[in-house]
Amino acid sequence: MWKIYSKIAWRNLKKGKRVTLINIFGLTLGITAAFMLFTVVSYELSYDDFQSNSDRIYRVVTQDEYSDGLAFNPGVSPPMPDALKNDLTGIDALVPVINSSLFVTIDNAVTNTGDNKFIVEDAFFTDSGYAQLFDVEVLAGDLKALDKPGQVVLTESEAKKLFGTWENAFGKSILLAKRVEASVAAIVADIPDNSNFRFNMLASYQTLKSNVEVFEYNFEEWGSFGSNFQLYVMLPKESSADQIDQQLVAFAEKNYKDRGSSKKSFFLQAMHEIHFDSRFEPISGEMIRKATIYTLALIGVFILIMASINFVNLSTAQAIGKSKEVGIRKVMGGSRLQVIGQSFGETFIIVFVSAITSTLVATVLLPYLGKVAEVPDSIRLITPSFLLFSSAIVIGVTLLSGLYPAIILSGFQPIQALKNKIQLAQVGGVSLRRSLVVMQFAIAQILMIATVIAVKQMTEIQSADLGFSKDAVYYFDIPSDEVKDGRLEVLKQRLQSNSQIKSVSLSSDVPSSDNNWGSNFWFDGKREDVQFMTSLKYGDADYFENYGLQFAAGTGFSESDTLKEAVINETMAKKLNIASPDAALGKTITIGGGGPWMTITGVVKDFAQNSLRDEVKPFIIATRKSQYGVLGLKLDKNAGKETLASIEEEFKKVYPDAIYSGTFWDESIANFYQRENQLALVYKIFAVLSIVISSIGLYGLISFLVGQKLKEIGIRKVLGASIPQITFLLSKEFIYLVFIAFAIAVPLGYYLTDQWLQNFSYKTSVPIALYVLVIAVSLLITAATVGFRAVKAALANPVDSLTDE
Known part of the structure; x- marks a missing residue:
């Protein structure tokens, strides 16, 4: 039975090639966008998920309360790790982690390259407890050496950079900051890109404490707080962070009461929040606001909904043409459930083909994903989570796109269908399709508003008076x-x-x-x-x-x-x-x-x-x-x-x-806004995509209306109506749809962009001309899309539409 249904479905799709291709094209656009956004969102949400103790790891963070507000710092003071080891109870481990860049000198005879000076970025001073908290794959050596002074651990990549091969690095001596001798005690595998704990070197905490004059840390200075001097704890299973927070309140009262100009307090920040909490920067890696994640996910949902709306419009526009087929099937004993199954089968084939095509397109576009998101070049599209998501997309879009057309087709009465008496109202009428197109245009206009405001904000930031002259300024670090x-x-x-x-x-x-x-x-x-x-x-x-x-x-x-x-x-x-x-x-x-x-x-x-x-x-x-x-x-x-x-x-x-590395200051300032510029580019891309999908939706609706008004158009032409008059007749109502969508999009677009602008102390103005531009573009798109189909209908020979009664 299913084999027969599949053959019939394939035959029907081949019969209506034009509509089938339009449906596949529209769904491919929407599903490809969803796949790309899913890849970005899932990557951002996966940060440090590979850590087996991620649900038990917390960072001790600092809050300062002043008379005019709060200030936050991810770091602690140098004396706190030792003091908290004595004061805190109910924890499994307490580990200091201090991020630094280290000048490293090695023996020329070891490298055989002539280079013996290196800057090691993201060098963590810590102890052997680091391996107890965080998952580290040891290739050689033992991380327990981090409890001794003068010991370092290198990642595989850093060892290759310094010594040619990681095997050659193990056991070798190096010089830190030109004065501190150290030995490579272990080699570990590179840390995954999706981690906020990416390091190139681990250096023993005792090395730092034993050479305070070199590294300039005062372990008796309670008032010194640096964002790079951080402290992590691991709690027992089923333990509550609230219990430790209460102990930290007592610790602050004991050590910081009436000290300094603020009321200082400490609390635990869960590891899974580090990548998303803008109050506290991660010790390494990237931070992204959850609002950005939600925005990307929402855009993906919008695009999929728009693509599904197109399918509904075009499928119901075809419904009357299939009425005789449905009538014959029912007369021959076919049930309504079988007609629904046949309709869903056709929908499934289109969605499945679109999903396969989208996978191929997304694979081609994957190397360019780094232009719009902070993802590594090594990111993969085909993963277990992607296969699960793509399956859900196929099922979800099939149900979303196919349910309404299936109900409409299966509801035809066989006698009316065979006599070609199916009326407009019996396929849902125009009102539903109008509502769907209004929804499409509202989404497209929201994205257009967001795009214009984001571009305007970033343009004004780049040209804003910053209070200094950044042009032609070049700088570099001094030893x-x-x-x-x-x-x-x-x-x-x-x-x-x-x-x-x-x-x-x-x-x-x-x-x-x-x-x-x-x-x-x-x-x-x-x-x-x-x-x-x-x-x-x-x-x-x-x-x-x-x-x-x-x-x-x-x-x-x-x-x-x-x-x-x-x-x-x-x-x-x-x-x-x-x-x-x-x-x-x-x-x-x-x-x-x-x-x-x-x-x-x-x-x-x-x-x-x-x-x-x-x-x-x-x-x-x-x-x-x-x-x-x-x-x-x-x-x-x-x-x-x-x-x-x-x-x-x-x-x-x-x-x-010394090692020389110069930078132009304006380039450094531009890097402040890399995330925002990427998000503005995302808005641009998906605003254009939404316009294309909306145009397909408009084409589907005008095709439906033209199909219902063929005889009316023929009669009007016979009675002397001109082509411009007929074109205007078919096009005028779409202007109302654009304005209705605009009335919906403006408050929603304003609210969403205003929330985004709250991230900036300097905010662009939102002039009325912006909204005029959006409505003008919408009307232009409507005129181009609808006008093409309306003119084609007006040019048709009236004899063709009036001969078949």
């Missing part, structure tokens, strides 16, 4: 362990003599970056903490000119190696209730409390210290040579590759044992 030996000034003087370099500045950081260095402070001679934190940067006297910072009052400070004078920003002046920027000049301020008092020489206009997602923070800029780690240069507009080469050459002359 931090050699700041005091006088070579910095030598390098600066040599670079200043280059005619293609307009200015040179030494500092702890560029004005706008991902770094956040904060401190408590005293103000105006009062020896008490001000009730909010200040952000910090250190720079020389050329800092302000080099980066184009503008002054609201006063000037920069004079050159000094130590804390002597300071510059604050406008936000700092306002939060200190200073009447005007000029009134701040001459007042004194000290960082950390108890340090040297500095005289305020100027107030700079507010500038974007981080991305424009963040609000401007109160800021202090001062001189402190011991903290300089960046050299920035303002280049002449005519500077080219030769200038960059000469900069590198001068650097290597002064620092022959």
Whole structure:
């Protein structure tokens, strides 16, 4: 029986080739989009799922409560790991993890390449408990060595980079930060890409504690909190994190009561939240907001619904043409259930062919997926979860697309069907199809609104006045362990003599970056903490000119190696209730409390210290040579590759044992918004896709209407109606559908985009012209799609439609 039904279904599909191909094309677009989005969403949701203890691992995070709000930090202070080991009960393990980049030197005789200097990014200082918490595949050695000083563990890839092969690396000696000897105690397999704990090296925690003067960590400083100094715990099975949180409340009360300018508290963050919680950055890897995941999933659902709507419209438009076939089948004894089965069979074949085609298309597009999402090049499409999802898609779309046409066809009365008396109302009428097309256009217009606003936001961010000049600024890191030996000034003087370099500045950081260095402070001679934190940067006297910072009052400070004078920003002046920027000049301020008092020489206009997602923070800029780690240069507009080469050459002359890596500042700033730019590109792609699918839906509905009005069109032509009149008759009602969809799309689109814009402190305006553009594009698409089919119907010979009665 099923074999016969399959043959009949295939025959019917071949008979209506044009509609079948349109259905397959529309469904292929929708299913391909769903497959690509599923690949991205499932990858993001899979972060660290491979960790066998993921449901038991938590990170200890820090919250500071100030008078004006909350601040969050994923890190803890250096003394806390040892203190919490004594204070916390009811845990299976407590492991410190400190992320750093390490300068590594190895013996030339080992590498045989001539390269013996390397920068190892994402080097974790930790102990052997790391392997108890996290799954690590050991290729050689033993991770218990991490409990001893001078021991490191390399990943397979890092070992190959340093020693040629990982087998050759095992047991070899290396030099950390030019002064600390260490031995490669183990080799482990590379960490999967979908992890927020990707490291290249594990170095023993005791190495860090034994060399505090090299790595500059003070294990007695309770007030120092760095985002890279993190602490993880593993709870027993069936244990509650609330019990540990209560102990952390007591710990904060014991160690931080009346300490600093904030009320400090600590709590546990579940491991499965690390990838999605924007309050606390991961120790390595990427973070994505859950709202972005939901947005991508919602877009996929929208596109599938639109494709299914097209199928319903085109299938019901064909229903009257199949009425005689249904009538004969019922007269010959066929039941309604059999007709439904036959209809679902045809739908299943179309959906199945579309799914296979979509899989092939998605495979071809997979290498380009990294353009719109943070996924690795090694990502695979065909996985067990994909096969399950694709099966669900085939079944779901078959039911969603085939149910209504099957009910309509099976409900035909055989006598009416055989006499060709099936009326418009008996196949659901036009009202349902109109509602479905309105839904399609509402979705398309929502995506158009989101696209225009996202593009406008990102365009304005890229051209916004950030409070500094980022163009033609080039910078690179300075060897931090050699700041005091006088070579910095030598390098600066040599670079200043280059005619293609307009200015040179030494500092702890560029004005706008991902770094956040904060401190408590005293103000105006009062020896008490001000009730909010200040952000910090250190720079020389050329800092302000080099980066184009503008002054609201006063000037920069004079050159000094130590804390002597300071510059604050406008936000700092306002939060200190200073009447005007000029009134701040001459007042004194000290960082950390108890340090040297500095005289305020100027107030700079507010500038974007981080991305424009963040609000401007109160800021202090001062001189402190011991903290300089960046050299920035303002280049002449005519500077080219030769200038960059000469900069590198001068650097290597002064620092022959260091590694050089320069970056243009505007490129670093652009990286702040990589996720947002990718999401804007997703909106663009799927807005275009929704327009294409909507056009197919419109074509299906106009085809249905033309089929119902063939005789009316013929009569009107015989009575003298012109082609423009007939075209207008068939097209005018679609204008109403577009405006109804627009009325639905505007509030929904505004709400969704407003939620997205809340991620930015700097928000674009949403002008009325944007909505005018959306409705104009919608009308243009409607005119093009409907007009083509309407003109074709108006040009048809009326004799053909009037001869068959």
